[in-house]
Amino acid sequence: MLKRSACLYTSNSGVGLTADVSLIQDLLIDEYDIDVVYTQYDIANPGSNPVFANYDVGIFFQEYDVQWIDRNKVNILITNEEWLQSQKLLLLKQFDKIITKSSFAKQLLSPYNNNIVNCGFITRDRYVPNIQKEEKFLHVMGKSAQKGSEHVLTSFTGTCKHLPLTVIESRDGCTFKALGANSNFNYIKDFISEEDLNINLNKHTTHLCPSYNEGWGHYLYEGLSCGSLLYVTRLPMFLEWLDPDLVVFLDCTFQRCSEEIEFLKSRNNQYPHQFGWRVSQDDLDSKLLNHKHFLENHKPDLVRQFFKHLIDQNSKKLFKELTDV
Secondary structure (H helix, E strand, O other): OOOEEEEEEEOOOOHHHHHHHHHHHHHHOOOEEEEEEEOOOOOOOOOOOOOOOOEEEEEEEOOOOHHHHOOEEEEEEEOOHHHOOHHHHHHHHHOOEEEEOOHHHHHHHHHHOOOEEEOOOOOOOOOOOOOOOEEEEEEEEEOOOOOOHHHHHHHHOOOOOOOOEEEEEOOOOOOOHHHOOOOOEEEEEOOOOHHHHHHHHHHEEEEEEOOOOOOOOHHHHHHHHOOOEEEEEOOHHHHHHOOOOOOEEEOEEEEOOOOOOHHHOOOOOOOOOOOEEEEOHHHHHHHHHOHHHHHHOOOHHHHHHHHHHHHHHHHHHHHHHHHOO
């Protein structure tokens, strides 16, 4: 029996999008013959895109352009709502189905399409057995300006400067250069191999994820997969999917724009859903100083079990919605 054809469309402009495409490709590989088209940043093979092909299903990741929609019998958008531009919101009606990663996103986009399904999302299991845990903190900011890194910087150059911290950053700006003189600080800049990333994710007992906003947040769920203790913003998307008994939630306030936060600087009508939740610095400092209490009550095996159940549940939902068309 011949497989149906599917094309995955992505700009491939960020670490999260690259992960999304790879995960969905693996999920659907037995159901579809799959091509991938890079609509903006073709970092794979510029000559390989099957521009004139027609597909049974087109699956778009975050970015979309009407020139690609007519190539597919059915069009599905997997969206990160904070990056939807205002001029494209009215085009959402052209999709046969929209998949969101949270109920919050579904509510935001419900005026623009009548067939929106919340499936959450999936993340790779990064667990590596037999890596010895070290009582240290890890902050993976990657290329993103919305990870709440400024709060981590403030804590570890102030009240919590005695605590051991590793930061992984892969964008320009050297946000954590000020910590260079701290003997307890390990700053990893630019490229890091998958092997080294997995080692860092597994060996740190505690991951800091004080994001301003997340469509899903792979770096957070990768931490869960390793059984780590997570400090996370009390924002709607995390409240929906995370067990409050297994993470440390951080108090926060909603902000639509702020000159003090890079991610929220000069917000205008271009991205109407790009806002954020700003973590309370006092609450973060207080909980960091009390981290031994949280570690004593932390149950890595339960965290791993929770992660595996969540990903299995969401995988089944995503597979159904992406194939039942």
